[in-house]
Amino acid sequence: MCRPVFFSNNFRFVSGTLSCAISFKEGATEAEQYLYELVYVIIPNGIALIIVIFSYIGTLCRKRKNAEWIEGTGVSINRLFLYPAVMMVEFLPYIIGKYMGEDGQVMSIALTINFVLTRSIGFLNAIVYGSQMKAFSRKLEKLQESMTNFSSFMSEDRGDFDEQELVMHHKLTRTSF
């Protein structure tokens, strides 16, 4: 039985230079090559790109409306969005090189950038995570400061509770990422 090309499990060592990846068979027709490109490159990366762009636009729109509520959750959405952004930025030179770079030199440069970015994927994520940790420790310091202020505030036995201070304390204690 003739199986579709993308189920043919045709791994090969590309030109003996860079890496092993699923690729179409030697002597594959143009339609088969296009099918491979569609199933393994365009669909997965395209869907991810669309999801990330729409989510980012949606989040930006919501952020304007619910800015105070988001701040209260303690979730740093801007920083979290860096993870998908890193993934998508890695893929962009590939699109430029493959589909827009008619000039051989442009294509080579774009694909070299893509190569460097995809190889440094773990390093880039570590940088993003490190920046998040720094922000988190800053928030933690604020929280500790707020806790100290709050406990001294409570020990003063004041009858007139400042509601704003309580809200601020509540926000800081919910701080997570």
Place this chain on the structure above:
Amino acid sequence: MVWYVFESFGQITHLLGCIIVPLSFLGCLWTCYFCLKRRIMNTFLKYILGLTLANLFYTVANIMSLFRTGDLDSRCKIEGVIRESSWILSLIFASCIAILCYKSSACDGSSFNHSRFFRASLTVGFLVCSVLVSG
């Protein structure tokens, strides 16, 4: 993804790979360590850990491509499977982080079941990987 035009850049890319890939591997290990060190693990952190693990496997495939000794055919199949599945998992986890950010920005975000979403995305991720990589 397959790079065809790099044949002329073989030496340069190999040299670049030798510098970048170990750094990337260390970065993945560092992120994994600090993720696992945390006592409370929310859904965001689970996704970050998942993404880092997928990246770690991708880096392992990159390390494998730096050394070309032994039985090339079987080694190539292993590398190909690791590379494709980890790349697709990375894409899925990155998309899920984006969706979760969007859901978390809504005032009624509490109605969104994070753990269920995490389980569903894991199932979908492994299904997609096994379909694309199986043969």
